[in-house]
Amino acid sequence: MTMLLQCLAILTAVAATATAQTACQDEASCQAAAALLPDAPAFRVLATQTKGCFEKGGTVYWSTGGTEEENAKPAPGQQSRVYCEGIEEDGAADEATTTTTAATEAAGAA
Numbered sequence: 001m002t003m004l005l006q007c008l009a010i011l012t013a014v015a016a017t018a019t020a021q022t023a024c025q026d027e028a029s030c031q032a033a034a035a036l037l038p039d040a041p042a043f044r045v046l047a048t049q050t051k052g053c054f055e056k057g058g059t060v061y062w063s064t065g066g067t068e069e070e071n072a073k074p075a076p077g078q079q080s081r082v083y084c085e086g087i088e089e090d091g092a093a094d095e096a097t098t099t100t101t102a103a104t105e106a107a108g109a110a
Helices: 004-020 025-036 068-072 100-107
Strands: 042-046 052-056 060-061 085-086 093-098
Touching: 004 042, 025 052, 025 060, 025 085, 052 068
Parallel strands: 042 060
Antiparallel strands: 052 060, 085 093
16 A cells, blocks of 8 residues: 555656646747757748647747647657746746757656
């Protein structure tokens, strides 16, 4: 029973960490996050199956029409989700802004 409770505590902590990332929910936030990434990637708006803010091949994309849940889903394949920690909806970044990708997050967990 104690082992089960320990496993549950670990899973709860992992789930809390995974949900700590804030997905961009609008084009302005995505563009602000893109500007904070190294190497100043290009920014484009398009309509594609992957919704929200993501990076692929040195370009950050905002794909319109996604729900809050769709905008937060891990990006498939060679795409990486771009997160908007500390970026307000109008695209303004505060001093605590951090922007990461799902690939970076996965590399840190490995």
